[in-house]
Amino acid sequence: MTQPIEILVVDDDPTVCEFLRDFLEERQYRVRLANHSGELRAALNQHLPDLVLLDVNLPGEDGLSLARFLREHHDMPVLMISGAGSAMDRILGLEVGADDYLVKPFDPRELQARIKSLLRRYGRTQKSVEASPQSVRLGRLRLDLERRRLCDEADQEIALTAMEFDLLAAFAQRPNRPLSRDQLLELTQNRDWHPFDRSIDIRIARLRNKIEADPAKPSIIRTVRGVGYMLVAD
Numbered sequence: 001m002t003q004p005i006e007i008l009v010v011d012d013d014p015t016v017c018e019f020l021r022d023f024l025e026e027r028q029y030r031v032r033l034a035n036h037s038g039e040l041r042a043a044l045n046q047h048l049p050d051l052v053l054l055d056v057n058l059p060g061e062d063g064l065s066l067a068r069f070l071r072e073h074h075d076m077p078v079l080m081i082s083g084a085g086s087a088m089d090r091i092l093g094l095e096v097g098a099d100d101y102l103v104k105p106f107d108p109r110e111l112q113a114r115i116k117s118l119l120r121r122y123g124r125t126q127k128s129v130e131a132s133p134q135s136v137r138l139g140r141l142r143l144d145l146e147r148r149r150l151c152d153e154a155d156q157e158i159a160l161t162a163m164e165f166d167l168l169a170a171f172a173q174r175p176n177r178p179l180s181r182d183q184l185l186e187l188t189q190n191r192d193w194h195p196f197d198r199s200i201d202i203r204i205a206r207l208r209n210k211i212e213a214d215p216a217k218p219s220i221i222r223t224v225r226g227v228g229y230m231l232v233a234d
Helices: 012-027 039-044 062-071 087-097 110-119 126-130 162-172 181-189 199-211
Strands: 006-010 030-032 049-057 077-080 099-104 133-139 140-142 149-151 223-224 228-231
Touching: 006 012, 006 039, 012 030, 012 110, 012 149, 030 039, 030 099, 039 110, 049 062, 049 140, 062 087, 077 087, 077 110, 087 099, 087 126, 087 133, 087 199, 099 110, 140 162, 162 181, 162 199, 162 228, 181 228, 199 223
Parallel strands: 006 030, 006 049, 049 077, 077 099
Antiparallel strands: 133 140, 140 149, 223 228
């Protein structure tokens, strides 16, 4: 039996919280509510949701700071909602770690569509997990996750160390999503990152030399300012 998708709604407005809970529960989502950063962190300590719906304007620690925290420590989609709808507001929200940004007031049908899109992107359905690809295109290269090989157009293998492959596989299994250094170290070495740890940056540089047409202008593993790195895959 499959478990329902769980969404954590973080908003200090009780009316908004109740509306979102009713709307989402009618669509078979399980919903938990948090009114501020303390309740968010307490909810995360209990168990991780499948998606966080995060308001920007919260008392105390605001949504931008919390979006950055979520991106650095957890692998989950973050949909930010805000009454501020300028281009700069949206850019800032996305740069700190949100996957998508929705401006209040919004059409609930658009909210539902964006939630579905993010859940598909993160593989938060049984079907998408079962259909997880074993081969990923990286520009002119192909990464075979099952055989642990990286090959060029002529099917010639490109030598990778075990650590380089693990890092590339972590990216390939989460394509087109920013990953922080902390997330990458947890995924590949099961340890945390600290500000003076340059191991991820060094390995990214080595990988770029092997997979990028122009390592100085990377198009496959891109730097996401203020967050970390993201693999752009077909």
